[in-house]
Amino acid sequence: MDAFIVSLGWLGMFAPLALGAVGSMVGCARAGMAACGALLDVESGYGRYIGVAAMPSSQTIYGIVVTMALRREITIENSPGIFGLGILTGLALMLSAFSQGDACASAINASKSKLEIFGISLAPAALVEGFAVFSFVFALVLSAGIPK
C-alpha cells in the first residue's frame, strides 16, 4: 500500500508536464492545421498564422514550472498532496490547450478573410490562456504548503 501511495506521488509530480505537453500537442496541431489551410487561401502574412498556431505551447511551459515546484523527496506524507495538485493542474492545462487550439483555429479562419479583426479574434484564445495561468499560479502557491 505504501508503494502505491508513493507511486501516486510520482505520478502527480510529473502530471502537469505530461498532461500539459499532451494538451499543447493537440492544441498546436489543431491550430496548425487551420493555419496550413489558411496559407492556401491568402497571398501574404503567412508568419502571422503560424505564430498564432504556436499559442497552445505555453501550457507545456507552465507544466514544466509546476513539476519543478513539486519536485522533492516523495514520501508517504507528501504523496497525496502532490498527486492531487499535480493531476488537477495537469488536467486544467491539458483541457485549456485543447480549447485554445480550437479558439486559435477559429481566429485564423475568421481573420484570413478580414485582416482588421486579427487582434480581436485572438481575444477568446487569450481568455482561455488566462484560465491556464490561474491554475498555474495557484498550483505554485499551494505547492509551497506540501511537506518537503
Added chain:
Amino acid sequence: MTNYYTVVASFPHLPYFADAERLPLSRLRLEQRLRMLETDQSRQIFQAEFLAGWRLSAGKLCGGNIAAQYKTGLQRISEPVLREFVEYRLDIQTVVAALRIRQAGRDPEQYTGGWGVGHWVKHIEAHWDAADFRLGTVYPWVNEADSYLAAADAMALDRLLMDTVWRKLSRLGDMRPFGFEAITAFVFKWDILQAWLQRDASAAKQRFQVLIEEIKHVQ
C-alpha cells in the same frame, strides 16, 4: 467526431449570394481542396452535389422514373450530414413540384412512377387542397412560392428558394465550424452562388430554344 481544420480553413469567405459579384473560388480549386478529404468522402460530396445541386440534376438523370433514380443515388451517400441535406433539398423540390402540378390543374396520381420523392409525398397528397399543403409551419415559404408561381415570376421564386436553402446551410455550418457540416455548408453555398452568378438571359433563351427543339423532335 472528426474535425477538418485544414480543409475548412482553406475555403474563402462566401458573401451572401445576392450581394456577390464574383465567385471567390473556382470549381477547379474547390475540387482540389475537397481532395484533401478521404476519397470516399469527396466522392459522396460530388454524388450529393449531383443529386441536390442547384442546377438541376433532373436533366442529367434520364429515363422515366427519376424518383427511383434519386433514391438509388441517395443510397450511395452514407455521411449523415450529407444525406440529411440531400433529403431536405429533395423535400423542397417535391413541394415546389406539387405547387407546379396544382397550378397546372393536374392530378398527382396521373404521374406513373411518382411525382415526388421524400417523406412528404403522402402528406401533400392527403392535403392537396390546403393552400400550403399544411406544411406552413415546416416550410413557411410555401405560400410565397405559390404566389410567385402564379405570377410566373421565376426569378423571385429562385431567389426565395436560394435564400431558404442558404439560411439552412448557414445554420448547418454553425453547428460544427470545423466539422463535416461546415464542409457541406460551404460546398452547397458555393453551388448556389455559382448558380446565381451564372444567370444569363440570353443563355436562358438559347436553352429554352433547345428544349423546344427537343420537344418537337420527340413529337
